[in-house]
Amino acid sequence: MSMQPSDLHQKCDALHRRWRTYVASPGFEPFVEFAVCISSFSEFLQGRGLSGLHQTAHQLEQQVLTLFDDADRYPIPHATVEALNSGLETLVSRVTLFIGTNQRLVSQLAATLTPDASTELLSMPRIWFIGDITPTSETLLTQLTQLKDLGIHTEKHLLKDLSLNAVGPQIFLTECRGHTAG
Structure with missing residues (x-):
């Protein structure tokens, strides 16, 4: 509350x-x-x-x-x-x-936050999928895309392509197979 x-x-x-x-x-x-x-x-x-x-x-x-x-x-x-x-x-x-x-x-x-960024954050819930596209993740992304009817936008990103200044989403989904900590 x-x-x-x-x-x-x-x-x-x-x-x-x-x-x-x-x-x-x-x-x-x-x-x-x-x-x-x-x-x-x-x-x-x-x-x-x-x-x-x-x-x-x-x-x-x-x-x-x-x-x-x-x-x-x-x-x-x-x-x-x-x-x-x-x-x-x-x-x-x-x-x-x-x-x-x-x-x-x-x-x-x-x-x-710029006025445009804060308006975007409030007006459009977003989910980012970060990682390589695999058959399993492709199925998940197809299902997530159906959320657009509810006003939720889904985006695919490769980790190496993410901007440090990007306004992030409310939810991150990450593919971690094959990645090592370091």
Whole structure:
């Protein structure tokens, strides 16, 4: 599922604010609000397929939920608060790194694509077959050519003829028999 980096940043900031509210004024209600927020954030990450960030958030969520067993021990002991703070800071830094890295990659990609190339990428799904044409691959290519009715274009290429600057397809099929690594 797609997501804007600003959505992720906004939810992470809300989580961080809830934690700071609890630290500034420890009590059962601010802790419950933080617990609900971390649970919501963990679910948000899982729904977006961000498994690494979700695992970090889920681990923190589990630590928070175990503290409800000691509901009569508020405020939470200082060492436990420090451990939660450390876990939250790790999560926040990982989210910040994720957003920054992805924004740089998108910016770099956008800078290298011409308008014609990006339009072509979006408008015509393509499959490249790379390798020598054999009877087996010819049969496959004949079948793949029938995909043009679905708007999918198939191309045959020899490995030696590929341009390093070519805008690649969404799918590569490669004939590897007879080739050695080296």
